[in-house]
Amino acid sequence: MLGVTRRTRIVTVFPAVALGAHLVLGARGSVEAIHERHAAADAPVTPAYRELLEGIAVETSTAARVLVLTPDASTRYLYRAFLASSVLFPRTVVWGAVDPSTSEVAWSVRVADVRALVASERIDVTVFDHTREEPTSGALAIDKKAPGVRIVR
Amino acid sequence: MRAVLGAIAGLAVILAAGLACLDRCRKDDRSPGLDDLGVAYALGAAAVSVLMFWAAWLGHASPWPVLAPVLLVVFASPRRWIELGRAWRASIDRWTLVAALALALLMAVNVVLTRPSWPGVDGVAIWGFKARVALRGEIRASLVDPSRPWSHPEYPWLVPLIEAWFELVSGTRTESAGRVAQMGFHAATLLLVFGGLRRSVSLAWSIAGTLALGLLPSFVYWSTFEDADVAIGLAWAGSVIHLHRWLARGARSDALLAALLAVVAAWTKREGVVALALQGACFLAVAVHSRRIGPVLPIAIATLVVLTPWWLVISSCDVVPRDFLPVRIENAHLDRLPWIPILVGRELLSVTHWALLWPLVAVALPLRWKERPLLPRLYLVTSATAPLAILSGTYVFSTWPIWYEHVRNSFERLALQQAPVAVFFVTMTLAAPRSFMGAPGGRDVKKVILLVLGVLCGVYSLAQGAYLVLMLMGRAESNSTRLTASAGILCLALGVTLTLFKAALRAPGPPPGGAVGPSNKA
Numbered sequence: 244m245l246g247v248t249r250r251t252r253i254v255t256v257f258p259a260v261a262l263g264a265h266l267v268l269g270a271r272g273s274v275e276a277i278h279e280r281h282a283a284a285d286a287p288v289t290p291a292y293r294e295l296l297e298g299i300a301v302e303t304s305t306a307a308r309v310l311v312l313t314p315d316a317s318t319r320y321l322y323r324a325f326l327a328s329s330v331l332f333p334r335t336v337v338w339g340a341v342d343p344s345t346s347e348v349a350w351s352v353r354v355a356d357v358r359a360l361v362a363s364e365r366i367d368v369t370v371f372d373h374t375r376e377e378p379t380s381g382a383l384a385i386d387k388k389a390p391g392v393r394i395v396r
Numbered sequence: 397m398r399a400v401l402g403a404i405a406g407l408a409v410i411l412a413a414g415l416a417c418l419d420r421c422r423k424d425d426r427s428p429g430l431d432d433l434g435v436a437y438a439l440g441a442a443a444v445s446v447l448m449f450w451a452a453w454l455g456h457a458s459p460w461p462v463l464a465p466v467l468l469v470v471f472a473s474p475r476r477w478i479e480l481g482r483a484w485r486a487s488i489d490r491w492t493l494v495a496a497l498a499l500a501l502l503m504a505v506n507v508v509l510t511r512p513s514w515p516g517v518d519g520v521a522i523w524g525f526k527a528r529v530a531l532r533g534e535i536r537a538s539l540v541d542p543s544r545p546w547s548h549p550e551y552p553w554l555v556p557l558i559e560a561w562f563e564l565v566s567g568t569r570t571e572s573a574g575r576v577a578q579m580g581f582h583a584a585t586l587l588l589v590f591g592g593l594r595r596s597v598s599l600a601w602s603i604a605g606t607l608a609l610g611l612l613p614s615f616v617y618w619s620t621f622e623d624a625d626v627a628i629g630l631a632w633a634g635s636v637i638h639l640h641r642w643l644a645r646g647a648r649s650d651a652l653l654a655a656l657l658a659v660v661a662a663w664t665k666r667e668g669v670v671a672l673a674l675q676g677a678c679f680l681a682v683a684v685h686s687r688r689i690g691p692v693l694p695i696a697i698a699t700l701v702v703l704t705p706w707w708l709v710i711s712s713c714d715v716v717p718r719d720f721l722p723v724r725i726e727n728a729h730l731d732r733l734p735w736i737p738i739l740v741g742r743e744l745l746s747v748t749h750w751a752l753l754w755p756l757v758a759v760a761l762p763l764r765w766k767e768r769p770l771l772p773r774l775y776l777v778t779s780a781t782a783p784l785a786i787l788s789g790t791y792v793f794s795t796w797p798i799w800y801e802h803v804r805n806s807f808e809r810l811a812l813q814q815a816p817v818a819v820f821f822v823t824m825t826l827a828a829p830r831s832f833m834g835a836p837g838g839r840d841v842k843k844v845i846l847l848v849l850g851v852l853c854g855v856y857s858l859a860q861g862a863y864l865v866l867m868l869m870g871r872a873e874s875n876s877t878r879l880t881a882s883a884g885i886l887c888l889a890l891g892v893t894l895t896l897f898k899a900a901l902r903a904p905g906p907p908p909g910g911a912v913g914p915s916n917k918a
Contacts, residue, residue, distance in 0.1 A: 272611075332538070
């Protein structure tokens with residue numbers, strides 16, 4: 244009889260305790276998840292960058308080929324390169340970066356010489372996203388200033 | 397101002413289209429509930445996206461190809477809408493209204509808290525980009541563009557087309573319009589789970605179950621990311637809930653809705669094909685076993701209407717999927733088999749992602765096993781576990797150089813797709829403790845728990861054994877340490893399996909003449 248009573252109690256109490264514990268842990272985890280989302284929001288796009296892309300879309304023909312150059316192939320710059328592809332569609336957008344880790348990202352080109360890449364890819368517009376071109380060697384270098392653009396006509 | 401009005405109008409059109417579809421399907425069942433709004437959002441999103449697809453495919457980018465048929469349906473039978481409104485008013489009691497307001501508050505808090513954050517890479521790279529392409533009426537050109545393989549051209553188009561719909565009606569051309577669509581999927585999932593539970597369990601349990609989903613950290617984290625995982629979770633949960641009801645009640649409309657929502661899942665994301673196959677297999681099994689044939693012709697027509705656009709997309713682009721090799725036995729890395737359950741188990745036990753959801757599913761499995769009638773229970777157990785098992789198995793075809801990074805990166809989102817079904821299953825089980833303890837055979841719960849654990853250990857032993865054999869055959873990388881460790885783990889797993897089975901056989905079974913519930917004995 245005692246066993247039955249204990250089991251009855253377990254059966255009555257277990258679901259409430261289990262779900263209660265789940266809700267408490269879930270609420271705590273949700274707060275952390277929201278913090279994590281906000282931390283991720285620090286990064287990617289500035290209004291200036293979006294404006295620059297929209298300017299290119301207005302100024303160039305839809306057949307233009309665009310090269311976006313970024314310091315590395317991290318998620319932050321991946322987002323900006325993809326945004327360029329999206330805003331500038333149907334223009335072809337090629338993404339290049341100076342970082343050696345670029346070779347691990349299938350759709351990014353590692354850039355040693357900007358002028359050579361522009362020639363080989365028949366590029367009409369180059370977007371220097373926090374990068375610049377070394378005047379003598381033509382190599383891509385990191386530059387923390389605002390993004391710039393060079394249009395070849 | 398135009399953006400807000402546009403977003404409200406966009407939502408209203410999706411809901412009107414969905415409610416019209418629902419009304420056509422529900423001829424034998426007129427009891428409305430809050431879950432109908434969730435189902436209507438999923439069906440409406442599918443209808444709007446299919447119309448948008450054909451318009452964009454033919455080079456049009458105006459709201460009229462969507463608005464015209466929806467307005468036609470709404471204004472063709474105004475009396476029907478008045479009748480529906482009356483039925484809704486009559487079905488909602490005061491407490492349901494309070495619960496709905498609490499739900500709305502939960503959703504609003506979540507949306508406000510996560511709104512300023514970024515929409516995620518997929519939000520821009522895949523869905524956002526495709527939305528822009530659709531708005532230019534250039535779907536065909538984008539499919540053959542070799543400079544954008546990252547946009548997964550071969551994926552289904554529901555989510556990008558819904559984002560495009562909101563961009564079109566709100567007049568904005570940024571990914572912020574897509575957030576409205578995502579908030580819609582998030583809210584619809586909560587309403588679906590609440591309403592689905594409310595039809596079977598008490599109001600208190602329905603609210604507790606919905607909170608269990610609404611406060612799931614992964615659900616909160618991904619809810620306003622512009623990914624398709626919450627959207628496919630909505631369609632899959634809707635399909636499971638309706639098929640479960642069809643097995644329990646036999647109403648034709650439930651079978652039709654289950655099939656329609658499974659098709660919507662396939663039009664949302666590739667993983668939906670697994671959902672469609674599982675639902676189809678279940679449908680077929682029931683038809684053969686109990687000679688209960690569902691509405692086959694409408695299901696076939698709906699499948700054709702919704703999935704023809706995807707077939708067109710796949711046949712127009714020549715893209716080899718990037719993350720997985722083609723499913724062939726020679727492409728399978730079977731040596732990964734023993735490690736996949738470990739990685740998957742570690743993710744599912746992560747309290748920071750899932751709180752106690754998956755451990756509760758594991759506890760609820762044996763509790764549900766012995767309940768009668770068997771068919772709906774068996775189906776619920778299967779639908780809460782089988783898709784995850786199948787999807788975890790696909791990692792043997794992963795092309796990632798470090799394949800376990802692929803598991804770590806993507807498995808959370810795969811599990812998220814199953815989370816609404818898992819919450820539904822757990823709540824349905826926990827809400828009726830006396831039914832599982834008092835049912836015939838309820839006393840041998842301990843036996844069933846031991847058997848289930850034994851089967852799990854047995855499966856792991858088999859995987860470990862296969863790995864050992866592959867190493868011995870030279871098909872998997874091996875050295876003496878790996879061989880010894882693998883053999884040791886295999887012996888241990890076999891030992892635990894045998895012990896569990898032995899304990900299960902020794903555990904007391906039900907008394908002769910069937911079990912008597914604890915309440916009766918007391």
